[in-house]
Each structure stands twice: as C-alpha cells, then as structure tokens.
Amino acid sequence: MAKTTTKTASKTTRGKKAVVHKNFINGKWVASTTGETFENRNPADNRQVVGVFQKSSDRDVNTAVDAAHEAYKSWRLMPAPKRAEILYKVGERLIQYKEQFASDMTREMGKVLAETRGDVQEAIDMSYYMAGEGRRQFGNTTPSEMRNKFQMSVRQPMGVCGMITPWNFPMAIPSWKIMPALVLGNTVVIKPATDTPLSVVNFVNTLHECGIPPGVVNMVTGSGRAVGEPIINHPSVKLVSFTGSTEVGRSVSSLCGPSFKHVCLEMGGKNAQIVMDDANLSLALEGALWGGFGTTGQRCTATSRVIIHKKVYDKFVTEFVKMAKKLKVGDGLDPKVDVGPTISESQLRTVEQYVTIGKNEDGATLLCGGHRLTKGDLQHGFFHEPTVFGDVSPKMRIAQEEIFGPVVSLIPVKSFDEAIEVCNNVAYGLSASIYTQDVNRAFTAMRDVYTGIFYINAPTIGAEVHLPFGGTKATGNGHREAGQAALDVFSEWKSVYVDFSGALQRAQIDD
Numbered sequence: 070m071a072k073t074t075t076k077t078a079s080k081t082t083r084g085k086k087a088v089v090h091k092n093f094i095n096g097k098w099v100a101s102t103t104g105e106t107f108e109n110r111n112p113a114d115n116r117q118v119v120g121v122f123q124k125s126s127d128r129d130v131n132t133a134v135d136a137a138h139e140a141y142k143s144w145r146l147m148p149a150p151k152r153a154e155i156l157y158k159v160g161e162r163l164i165q166y167k168e169q170f171a172s173d174m175t176r177e178m179g180k181v182l183a184e185t186r187g188d189v190q191e192a193i194d195m196s197y198y199m200a201g202e203g204r205r206q207f208g209n210t211t212p213s214e215m216r217n218k219f220q221m222s223v224r225q226p227m228g229v230c231g232m233i234t235p236w237n238f239p240m241a242i243p244s245w246k247i248m249p250a251l252v253l254g255n256t257v258v259i260k261p262a263t264d265t266p267l268s269v270v271n272f273v274n275t276l277h278e279c280g281i282p283p284g285v286v287n288m289v290t291g292s293g294r295a296v297g298e299p300i301i302n303h304p305s306v307k308l309v310s311f312t313g314s315t316e317v318g319r320s321v322s323s324l325c326g327p328s329f330k331h332v333c334l335e336m337g338g339k340n341a342q343i344v345m346d347d348a349n350l351s352l353a354l355e356g357a358l359w360g361g362f363g364t365t366g367q368r369c370t371a372t373s374r375v376i377i378h379k380k381v382y383d384k385f386v387t388e389f390v391k392m393a394k395k396l397k398v399g400d401g402l403d404p405k406v407d408v409g410p411t412i413s414e415s416q417l418r419t420v421e422q423y424v425t426i427g428k429n430e431d432g433a434t435l436l437c438g439g440h441r442l443t444k445g446d447l448q449h450g451f452f453h454e455p456t457v458f459g460d461v462s463p464k465m466r467i468a469q470e471e472i473f474g475p476v477v478s479l480i481p482v483k484s485f486d487e488a489i490e491v492c493n494n495v496a497y498g499l500s501a502s503i504y505t506q507d508v509n510r511a512f513t514a515m516r517d518v519y520t521g522i523f524y525i526n527a528p529t530i531g532a533e534v535h536l537p538f539g540g541t542k543a544t545g546n547g548h549r550e551a552g553q554a555a556l557d558v559f560s561e562w563k564s565v566y567v568d569f570s571g572a573l574q575r576a577q578i579d580d
C-alpha cells in the first residue's frame with residue numbers, strides 16, 4: 070500500500086478520522102502558510118469527508134515555484150534516459166497501487182471503479198510511453214548548403230511548467246502533463262482541481278517514492294484564484310498547461326498573453342456520434358450509451374449529441390431509451406452500478422438547468438430521465454437520471470452547449486451531407502464518430518469532420534496515450550497533449566549549425 074502523505078487526524082466523519090494532506094514542496098509535505106484547510110467530500114455521499122487539504126495562497130505558490138526553479142538547474146542536466154528510468158518505475162509502482170488509487174478516486178469524484186481503474190491505467194500508460202521518450206526525443210540532421218558544415222535540431226526544456234488540472238480525469242490528465250514535462254527536463258508546479266486533490270496527492274507521492282529529486286515536482290492545493298492565478302502570473306513559470314472549461318481557459322490565455330508565456334489549453338466539447346442508415350445498429354446503440362453516459366457524461370469527449378439518419382431514427386430512439394432507462398445509477402464503488410453521481414451540487418444544478426432549457430425548446434421531447442435522484446441513500450449524493458432528448462434540432466441550446474452531465478440529444482438528419490454539417494456546426498471541435506459499413510462514407514467523414522479526434526464504428530470516447538489528444542476551434546489553442554505532440558508543448562526547438570571548415574561561410578551568399 071502507498072504510504073499516506075500526512076497522518077494528522079482531523080474531522081470525524083461517521084467515526085472515521087479524515088486524513089489531512091499537505092502541499093508537496095521541495096520534496097517535503099508541508100502545511101500551507103495560511104493555516105487553513107478545505108474538505109474534499111464524496112459526491113456519492115456528501116456526508117463522507119474523503120480528505121482534508123491545504124487552502125493555499127500565493128506565498129505557497131512562490132515557495133513551490135522557487136523550489137522548481139532551483140531544481141531545474143540540475144534536473145535539466147540529468148541524462149534523459151536516467152530521468153526516464155524514474156518514470157518507468159512510476160509506471161511499475163502505479164500498477165501495485167492501482168486498486169487503492171482507483172477506489173480513492175471513485176470516492177473523491179464518483180465515477181465507477183472500472184473507470185477509475187482505467188484512469189489510473191492511463192497514467193501507467195503515459196508513464197511507460199514517456200519513459201520510452203527518454204531514449205528518443207529525436208531531432209533532425211539535414212545536409213548543409215555549405216561544405217564542412219553540420220546541422221541538426223535538438224529539443225531543449227523550458228524550465229518551470231505550471232499545470233492546472235481538472236476533476237474528471239484526476240490522475241490521467243496530470244500524467245499527460247507531468248510525464249512529458251519531466252522526461253524533457255522541465256520541473257513542475259501543479260494545482261489539482263479542488264474536487265479531486267487526493268488523486269494528485271497519490272500520483273505525486275508515487276513520483277516521490279520512485280526517486281524524483283526534491284523540487285522537481287511540486288503540488289499546491291487550493292482555489293483557482295488563490296493558487297492558479299499566482300502560478301500563471303509567476304515570472305519563473307515559462308509554460309502553463311490547463312485543462313478545464315472554455316471560459317476559464319480564455320482567462321488563462323489572456324493572463325499569459327502579455328508576457329508571451331506558452332500556454333496549452335484543453336477545453337470544452339460538444340461531441341457527436343453520427344449513425345448512418347447502414348450502421349450496425351446494436352453496435353451504434355452500445356457506443357452511444359457508453360459515450361453518452363460513461364463517466365456520467367462528464368468527459369470532454371462525451372457523446373452529448375447523436376446525429377441519426379431518419380431511416381433508422383425511430384428504431385434507434387426506441388432502443389436507446391430502453392437501454393438508458395436500464396442503467397443503474399448509484400455509488401461507483403458498487404459493482405452493479407453503471408452511472409455514478411455528478412461531481413457537485415453546482416454541476417447537478419447545471420444539468421437540471423439544461424433539462425429545463427431542453428424541455429422549453431420548441432420541438433424537443435424529453436424521452437427519459439430529467440430528474441435528480443433523491444431516493445434512500447441517493448439523497449446524500451449528486452445523482453441525476455440518464456436523460457435523453459429526442460427530435461432535437463441542431464440550433465437548440467442542448468445541441469450547441471456543453472452540458473457535462475448525463476444528457477444526450479438525439480438529432481434526426483436526412484442525409485450524410487447534412488450529418489457532417491450538423492456535426493461540424495458547433496463552437497467546439499474535440500471528438501466525433503461515425504457508424505457506417507460504407508468505407509467511402511467513413512473516409513469522407515474522416516476527412517470532412519473538423520475535430521481533433523475522430524472514430525469510425527466506435528464512440529467519441531476512448532483516446533489512447535500515444536496519439537495526440539485535443540481539439541479544434543473553442544476546444545483548444547492549437548496544441549495537443551499526449552503522443553509525440555506533447556513533446557512539442559513541453560520543449561522548444563534549437564537548430565544547431567556546426568561549421569568545421571575553418572573559414573567564414575556566408576549562408577545564402579557564398580557557394
């Protein structure tokens with residue numbers, strides 16, 4: 070079992086002591102200078118305190134950034150294959166801790182155990198993938214125009230990287246950012262989402278146990294205003310990597326603008342699954358159910374729209390509603406449960422508001438769900454029925470805006486061309502998919518759908534770590550996480566020219 074980071078007993082919740090977790094700065098677990106803490110409660114049962122965390126301030130951030138700045142001096146000089154050995158160990162260690170970390174994660178953010186295991190697995194995958202990059206990080210060598218001149222491009226690290234991470238993939242997404250940053254020689258200050266600091270504590274503690282030197286990875290918990298903004302504004306932070314809402318991403322971007330700080334943003338989505346008249350319908354139904362209600366619809370990649378050819382629309386709708394009604398909602402620790410709670414009261418309210426908006430949209434029909442669940446123990450959590458709207462037209466708000474909850478809009482279309490147009494006609498561009506047996510349609514859709522991720526005969530969720538992750542339009546600012554693309558975020562190119570002719574050779578002028 071992983072050693073817990075701190076042992077101070079705090080509040081008593083149903084007879085159990087809640088652990089107080091500290092910040093991780095310069096290789097040590099330290100309390101915030103504010104002396105204040107906040108509670109992290111289980112969204113499946115709000116009476117349970119999962120842990121107590123530091124309510125930090127800019128003073129803690131400054132100490133963490135200073136530590137990261139200092140540690141950078143030696144970490145950048147450690148050979149990349151040696152840095153990678155630590156990352157490899159992290160992957161090995163996470164395998165040992167997988168069950169514990171998955172159940173911690175279910176308790177802190179609600180998704181079912183199969184999914185939290187998947188989240189930890191994604192961090193394992195990323196650890197191994199980036200460990201491999203310790204022996205790659207290839208640049209180019211290319212012939213010179215001149216005699217006796219050699220040239221190449223090499224990656225160079227940037228320094229301290231600030232990271233602000235979300236609650237829906239509380240270990241996977243931090244790993245997408247931390248692992249490439251580290252293998253390239255950068256150091257890190259991370260602020261986890263206030264709803265899910267425990268998963269980042271678990272991850273950072275594992276890095277620590279595997280030998281990451283003091284100061285290389287630092288974690289400061291607290292709010293966006295008190296911790297996130299000081300990270301973004303600190304002059305020693307060279308890059309900010311943010312995953313969260315488009316609204317917050319916009320302000321992160323504008324804070325970084327004046328100093329030209331690098332900023333990598335992963336934001337909202339309004340992902341669509343297209344179902345053509347020739348689709349394998351049972352496969353398409355299963356895909357839409359998983360994509361729409363997996364993680365309680367709280368993935369940036371969630372299938373919140375299904376665009377269905379009118380020839381199969383009625384059949385699809387009947388079956389889909391039957392399937393959605395059968396989903397069991399409850400505590401994600403219960404193996405019989407399919408759909409966990411939403412993350413918080415305020416997220417649940419947002420879902421309820423969108424249900425009201427949907428009901429009031431002229432022409433849309435609420436086909437199932439639509440209510441908060443309050444029976445028995447569910448009253449203590451933030452549960453909402455899987456909800457389906459039919460006859461949704463593309464311009465409606467429930468077809469345009471990100472809801473981030475268990476709500477799926479079914480949109481009938483008359484043709485393949487219309488399906489593509491509807492799919493593209495939203496502000497976001499993260500993920501999309503098509504179900505068809507026709508190879509020509511599949512390839513045409515692959516070419517014409519303008520998103521960062523595209524699936525054929527699979528739902529809109531399920532990206533793997535060795536391909537780029539991210540989206541177009543309001544989803545991102547042109548960067549991608551994961552895969553080789555992540556190396557471009559966390560390093561800068563240096564082109565190196567070595568003239569061994571012993572003479573001045575003037576480029577573009579001398580022969």
Ligand code: UN1
Pocket residue numbers: 191237238367368369370371529530531532533
């Ligand atoms: C997210 O949607 O917020 O592709 C991240 C997926 C997961 C990661 C999702 N591997 O669905």
